Structure formats: C-alpha cells, structure tokens
Amino acid sequence: MTGYLFLALIVFSVASFMFGRSLARRKAAAQGVRAHSLPAFSGWFVAIWSFIPAAVVLLVLVIFGARLENAIVQSDVPAAVQQLPELNQGLFFQDVRAIANGGTPSTTVYDGELKAAFDHKVAQARSVDSTINLGAYVLTAVLALAGGLLAYTRISPQFRARNSVERWVSVFLVACSVVAILTTLGIILSLLWESLRFFQSVSPLDFLFGTHWSPQIAMRADQVGSSGGFGAVPLFIGTFLIMLIAMCVAAPVGLFSAIYLSEYATPFMRAWIKPVLEILAGVPTVVYGFFAALVVGPSFREFFNWLGAFMPGTPMGEYLMNVQNQMALVAGVVMGIMLIPFVSSLSDDIINSVPQSLRDGSLAMGATRSETIKKVVLPAALPGISGAMLLAVSRAIGETMIVTMAAGLQAKTTLNPLDTVTTVTVQIVTLLTGDQEFDSPKTLAAFGLGLTLFIVTLALNLIAQRIVQKYQEQYD
Amino acid sequence: MKLYTRPLYAPDTSIGKPRDPSMTTTATTPKFVARDVKVHYGDKQALHGIDIDILDKSVTAFIGPSGCGKSTFLRCLNRMNDTIPSARVDGTILLDGEDLNDRKVDPVVLRARVGMVFQKPNPFPKTIYENVAYGPKIHGLATSKEEMDHIVESSLKKASLWNEVSDRLHQQGTGLSGGQQQRLVIARAIAVGPEVILMDEPCSALDPIATAKIEELIDELRQQFCIVIVTHSMAQAARVSQKTAFFHLGNLVEVGNTEDIFTNPKDQRTQDYITGRFG
Numbered sequence: 001m002t003g004y005l006f007l008a009l010i011v012f013s014v015a016s017f018m019f020g021r022s023l024a025r026r027k028a029a030a031q032g033v034r035a036h037s038l039p040a041f042s043g044w045f046v047a048i049w050s051f052i053p054a055a056v057v058l059l060v061l062v063i064f065g066a067r068l069e070n071a072i073v074q075s076d077v078p079a080a081v082q083q084l085p086e087l088n089q090g091l092f093f094q095d096v097r098a099i100a101n102g103g104t105p106s107t108t109v110y111d112g113e114l115k116a117a118f119d120h121k122v123a124q125a126r127s128v129d130s131t132i133n134l135g136a137y138v139l140t141a142v143l144a145l146a147g148g149l150l151a152y153t154r155i156s157p158q159f160r161a162r163n164s165v166e167r168w169v170s171v172f173l174v175a176c177s178v179v180a181i182l183t184t185l186g187i188i189l190s191l192l193w194e195s196l197r198f199f200q201s202v203s204p205l206d207f208l209f210g211t212h213w214s215p216q217i218a219m220r221a222d223q224v225g226s227s228g229g230f231g232a233v234p235l236f237i238g239t240f241l242i243m244l245i246a247m248c249v250a251a252p253v254g255l256f257s258a259i260y261l262s263e264y265a266t267p268f269m270r271a272w273i274k275p276v277l278e279i280l281a282g283v284p285t286v287v288y289g290f291f292a293a294l295v296v297g298p299s300f301r302e303f304f305n306w307l308g309a310f311m312p313g314t315p316m317g318e319y320l321m322n323v324q325n326q327m328a329l330v331a332g333v334v335m336g337i338m339l340i341p342f343v344s345s346l347s348d349d350i351i352n353s354v355p356q357s358l359r360d361g362s363l364a365m366g367a368t369r370s371e372t373i374k375k376v377v378l379p380a381a382l383p384g385i386s387g388a389m390l391l392a393v394s395r396a397i398g399e400t401m402i403v404t405m406a407a408g409l410q411a412k413t414t415l416n417p418l419d420t421v422t423t424v425t426v427q428i429v430t431l432l433t434g435d436q437e438f439d440s441p442k443t444l445a446a447f448g449l450g451l452t453l454f455i456v457t458l459a460l461n462l463i464a465q466r467i468v469q470k471y472q473e474q475y476d
Numbered sequence: 477m478k479l480y481t482r483p484l485y486a487p488d489t490s491i492g493k494p495r496d497p498s499m500t501t502t503a504t505t506p507k508f509v510a511r512d513v514k515v516h517y518g519d520k521q522a523l524h525g526i527d528i529d530i531l532d533k534s535v536t537a538f539i540g541p542s543g544c545g546k547s548t549f550l551r552c553l554n555r556m557n558d559t560i561p562s563a564r565v566d567g568t569i570l571l572d573g574e575d576l577n578d579r580k581v582d583p584v585v586l587r588a589r590v591g592m593v594f595q596k597p598n599p600f601p602k603t604i605y606e607n608v609a610y611g612p613k614i615h616g617l618a619t620s621k622e623e624m625d626h627i628v629e630s631s632l633k634k635a636s637l638w639n640e641v642s643d644r645l646h647q648q649g650t651g652l653s654g655g656q657q658q659r660l661v662i663a664r665a666i667a668v669g670p671e672v673i674l675m676d677e678p679c680s681a682l683d684p685i686a687t688a689k690i691e692e693l694i695d696e697l698r699q700q701f702c703i704v705i706v707t708h709s710m711a712q713a714a715r716v717s718q719k720t721a722f723f724h725l726g727n728l729v730e731v732g733n734t735e736d737i738f739t740n741p742k743d744q745r746t747q748d749y750i751t752g753r754f755g
Contacts, residue, residue, distance in 0.1 A: 355598070358600060360592075360598065361599075361664075362600070363587065364554060364556060364592035364594075364665070365587060365592075365668055366585060366589075366611065367584070367611070375610065380601050
C-alpha cells in the first residue's frame with residue numbers, strides 16, 4: 001500500500017511543480033517585472049517542499065512501522081503465553097505476525113487458553129497495523145499539502161527560488177555521500193563487533209600465530225576430532241604463496257606490456273591491444289575460476305606427472321607423479337593472468353604521466369629508446385609503479401573465486417607451489433556457505449578472518465595510494 | 477672539401493681532447509646544407525621546401541610567428557621528428573656533406589653529434605652529476621671514474637655552471653633554479669661531445685637575468701660549436717646570432733646576416749614581422 005502512496009506523492013509533486021511554475025509566471029506578468037529566478041525554479045521549489053517532508057516521514061514509517069507494531073503487540077504478554085519457555089514465546093509472536101500480515105505460520109497448534117490469547121493478539125496486531133497505515137496516509141497527505149501550500153504562498157517575482165533550489169541540490173548530494181560513508185561505517189562496525197565475539201572464545205594470539213587450522217566444534221564431548229583449531233598461520237601462508245605466484249606472473253607481463261603500449265606501440269596496435277586487455281579485465285572472476293579448475297589444473301597436473309615419469313624410482317619422480325589438480329601454482333598463475341590488465345593499465349597511466357620532455361631530452365643525446373626507458377622513464381616512474389604493484393597485491397589477497405575453485409581446502413603450512421593450500425578468502429567462503437548458526441566460534445571465525453583481511457588490504461591500499469599521489473604531484 | 481669529418485656510425489672518442497686540426501672549420505664552412513626540405517604531419521604540410529646553409533662556429537637564429545615551422549625544421553637537423561609517428565621528412569639535409577636522412581645513418585649516433593636543448597628545462601630526476609654523466613655513460617665515453625669526473629667537470633665549466641654546483645654535484649638536478657637547470661641541460665648536451673647544439677626557445681621559460689646568462693653562454697659556445705637557436709624574441713636573435721632566418725607559414729622567407737635582416741630586410745613580410753606588424 002505504501003507503494004501506491006508513494007506514487008500518489010510523486011504525482012502530487014509533479015502537479016505542484018506545474019502550479020508553482022505557472023504561478024511564478026502569472027505573478028511576474030501581473031507585476032510587469034522580470035522575476036529573480038526562472039519560473040521553473042519556483043516550480044522546483046514548490047515540488048521539493050511538497051515531496052521531501054512527506055517522503056521522509058513515509059520512509060521512516062516503512063522502516064520502523066513493523067517494529068512499532070511488534071513493540072505494541074508484545075508490550076503486554078498474555079498470562080498463558082508467559083508460562084511458555086522463552087523460545088516458544090518468540091515463536092508465538094512470530095506466528096501472530098505471520099497470521100496478521102498474511103505470512104506462513106509455523107506448524108505449532110495452539111488450543112485452549114493459548115488459542116484465545118493467540119486470536120486476541122492477531123486481532124490486536126491487525127488493528128495496530130491498520131492504525132499505523134491510516135496514520136501514514138494522513139500524515140503524508142497533510143505534510144505534502146502543508147509543505148506545498150507554504151512554498152506556494154512564498155512565490156513572488158522577488159523570491160529567490162533559484163538559491164533555495166541550489167541549497168536543496170547540495171543537501172541531496174551530501175545525503176548521497178553520507179549513505180556511502182554510513183554503509184562503510186556499518187560494515188566496519190559489524191566486522192569489529194562479530195570479531196570481538198569471536199575473540200572472546202579464541203584468543204587473538206592463538207588466532208594470529210597458531211599453526212593449526214581445523215575450524216570444527218564438537219556437538220558432543222566424546223566426538224572424534226572434537227577440538228577446534230583456530231590458528232590462521234597456514235591460511236596466511238597459503239594466501240601469501242598464491243599472491244606471490246600471481247605477482248610473479250602479473251608484474252613482469254603487465255609492466256612490460258604497459259611499456260610496449262606506451263612507448264613502442266603504433267597508434268594502430270594500441271587501438272587493438274587496449275580493448276583486448278580491457279576485455280580480459282572484464283572477464284568475471286568465476287569464469288577465471290572454472291578455467292583454472294577445469295583447464296589449467298588438469299593440464300598442469302598432466303605436465304608434472306609426465307615430468308615425473310622421466311625420474312622413475314626417485315622421490316622427486318614419485319612426488320611429481322602424484323601431484324593433484326588443486327595446487328597453489330594453478331590458482332596463482334590464473335590469478336596472475338587476471339591481474340595482468342589491472343597492472344598494465346595502471347602502469348600505462350603512470351608511464352604516460354612521465355613528461356615527454358624527459359624522453360626527448362634523453363633521445364636528443366643519442367640514447368636509444370630502450371636506454372631511455374631503462375634509465376630515464378622507469379626510474380622516474382618507479383614510485384608510481386610500485387604503488388600500482390601494491391594495489392595489485394591487495395587485489396590478489398582479496399580475490400576469492402579463483403582460489404575457491406582452484407586452490408583447495410586443506411590448510412597446510414607449506415611454500416611448495418605444487419601442494420594444495422588454502423587462503424583466507426576460501427576459508428571464509430567455506431565457513432559461511434550452507435546453513436550455519438551464528439553463535440559458534442566456527443562461523444564467527446569468518447569475521448576474524450574478514451577483519452584481518454580488511455586491515456591488511458586497507459593498509460596496502462592506503463600506502464599505495466599515498467605513493468601514487470606523491471608521484472603524480474611530482475610532475476604536476 | 478672533406479666529406480666525412482667523422483663517420484656517423486662510429487663512437488666519438490675525442491671528448492676532452494683538442495680536435496684534429498685538419499677538421500678545423502671556419503665560420504664560412506657550411507655545417508648543414510639543406511635542400512628542398514618538406515615535412516608532413518599526417519595530411520598537414522608543415523614545411524614547403526626549405527633551402528638553407530648553416531655555418532659552423534657561429535650562431536644561426538630561426539625567427540618567425542608561432543606555427544611557422546621553425547621548430548619543425550630544427551627537429552629535422554637531428555632527426556627528432558623520427559619520434560613523432562605521423563611525421564614524414566622529404567628532401568636532403570647534409571651534415572658535413574653526408575645526407576643525414578640516409579637509411580645507413582643511425583639517428584642515435586647522429587644525435588650524439590647534434591645535441592639539442594629544449595624550451596622547458598628537462599633535467600632527469602637524478603643528481604647533477606648523473607645528469608651530465610648520462611650521455612657519456614650510454615655512449616661509453618669514459619673508461620674510468622676519473623675520466624668521467626673530468627668529463628662532468630669540463631662540461632659543467634663549459635656551460636658556466638661549475639662554480640655554482642661544484643659543491644653539490646650529488647644533489648638532485650631538479651632542485652636547481654630554472655636558469656641553472658637550463659645550463660645543466662646544456663652541460664648534459666656538451667658532455668657527449670657534439671659538433672652542433674640545437675636550441676628550441678631555450679630562454680622562453682626563464683627570467684631576464686637567467687636569460688642574459690644563457691645568452692652569454694651561447695656567445696662563448698659558438699667558438700667551439702655550430703649553434704642553431706629558435707627564438708620568439710627578436711631582440712635575442714639580434715643579440716646572439718650572426719645569421720638569421722625568417723620563417724613564415726612553412727616557408728623560409730629570408731636568410732642572411734643578422735644585421736642585414738634587422739636593418740635592411742629584402743622581403744616585405746620580414747619587414748612587417750620585425751617591425752611588429754604581425755606575429
């Protein structure tokens with residue numbers, strides 16, 4: 001119903017825009033003067049005052065209306081219900097809400113005194129609901145009319161509608177940016193809060209420096225493997241290993257292709273290569289993920305098995321023959337390919353911002369192009385390029401899909417690229433997918449990992465941005 | 477006339493040593509001989525056939541309104557137009573009798589012989605010492621640290637910068653003042669041992685005092701080098717040059733002794749330009 005109400009409000013605002021505009025015109029014509037603001041601004045002024053106060057109230061009622069209703073309905077608990085255990089009390093009120101608002105109730109059967117209390121509460125909920133709705137209609141209508149009328153009476157050729165509308169525009173823009181800031185704050189706070197709950201059951205030292213990761217919690221005391229281990233070091237090492245492999249691929253390939261693009265490529269080649277790199281950047285990571293799991297993984301395994309066949313009997317050969325699909329190398333290489341366009345386009349921008357006059361100066365002394373790049377352009381661009389690399393590292397650490405599909409789930413403390421490792425992001429995914437209760441350390445561990453990840457990537461991004469900024473200031 | 481004073485494809489080893497007397501040229505020998513030089517940038521023709529002789533051991537000034545092609549022609553003299561993909565250069569330019577647009581000529585070696593100084597001082601973001609040592613290093617002109625020190629010192633002295641920077645050779649070159657930076661760039665060009673120094677409006681970013689110092693320096697350098705300078709300031713052309721060439725709309729209108737150009741121009745367009753009627 002509020003949807004229709006909102007629609008009606010919009011129609012009303014459009015109408016008040018028309019009225020405001022025509023009134024401004026008529027008044028200016030009647031007085032034979034040129035108005036301070038164009039008539040459309042007067043129209044906007046009236047429309048804004050009819051719309052915004054009413055819309056704000058409507059929004060508040062939509063957000064808090066249901067809670068208000070619950071609070072009123074639950075404010076007095078019938079005696080029969082009070083005798084129920086607390087859990088069942090909650091269920092009782094859930095069913096009341098479901099019946100009153102047309103949802104699906106639970107299968108609990110209420111009879112006798114409970115039945116009476118139930119019917120009573122349903123009726124109360126319905127009446128409260130309709131009262132709130134009626135209140136919403138009336139309040140919205142009154143606010144829209146009052147706001148519109150008040151604004152309407154102020155319109156005159158001397159009224160500075162243009163300035164007033166300008167103020168509203170800035171209020172609107174501020175509101176939009178506040179939404180972004182509040183959302184970020186909310187995410188950080190919830191991350192902190194849930195992490196605190198996690199660290200109440202697992203000590204932060206054990207978490208950060210422990211080497212045993214097996215996030216299971218026993219249902220019964222006598223269960224096998226019941227002791228949960230929350231030492232995240234294997235995850236950090238796995239993340240680091242994959243990031244390192246990814247950067248070994250992405251850094252040289254990305255940087256050299258950027259050098260080619262910015263220093264050597266003819267406009268024709270550039271016009272072809274740039275869009276292709278952008279396509280690579282546009283491939284969804286999940287596609288990279290199954291590419292890694294289904295194509296790269298098996299072919300790497302076959303290659304190593306084939307290599308191992310040359311060394312029969314040796315431990316090395318034996319090991320290579322038994323290499324599995326899921327290994328750090330596969331995830332790292334594919335992630336590196338994913339990062340190539342990222343590194344290359346950032347480095348390209350940075351290399352291009354080295355002034356042409358430096359290149360000319362070097363070329364004019366008889367340096368070749370590669371000498372110029374090696375000795376003048378790259379040293380000048382180095383701070384910016386290292387910033388770009390840090391940004392790529394922070395993306396590699398936060399990347400989820402590829403590692404989830406190609407790296408494996410076993411938490412091992414190893415730097416062997418042919419072994420299966422797991423990363424922080426993979427563990428967050430496995431901890432939270434499926435049906436989970438949100439009060440065991442197992443699920444809360446995800447927030448601990450998330451917080452760690454957040455802090456590391458935030459720090460990396462801040463440092464990188466600072467470096468890049470410093471660098472760009474140097475040549476402004 | 478000797479055709480090859482120095483082959484364009486051999487490294488220069490004469491840094492710091494007196495020149496071979498047989499190579500000595502006077503201010504009447506043409507260093508450059510240009511005939512029918514045309515330049516296109518894409519479809520746009522920037523130069524319509526330039527014929528000019530540029531003398532050694534003297535300063536030649538190119539003047540003319542913006543966009544007249546004087547910088548374009550200057551960039552032909554050390555093939556800097558090669559770095560612009562859309563540029564096409566036709567015609568012949570002989571450097572000591574050798575066509576520098578010949579396919580056998582390596583532009584890298586040519587540019588070591590024909591140095592260039594740009595409008596905006598462009599020291600590399602390195603120390604003063606490294607800036608000057610840059611060219612000798614890439615051309616392998618010094619075999620020891622002492623030799624390199626010597627090249628750096630003599631180049632800075634020739635550029636009249638030594639006294640100001642001798643105690644801070646290992647500070648950043650970008651930290652110098654604009655005029656000092658421009659002299660550092662000149663020292664950097666001298667260090668490679670060029671025969672010609674091209675200057676593209678070298679004083680347009682400098683204040684009058686720094687400008688005066690550079691002009692003084694140009695006058696000293698002409699004892700040793702062939703200098704070609706592009707300038708917007710007619711007063712500067714009159715002060716520093718012996719020969720002046722006036723460019724207009726991609727044509728070389730008039731060239732002659734600086735005195736004659738400024739006191740008794742033959743062409744009406746030159747007359748109009750130097751009296752300030754256009755440009």
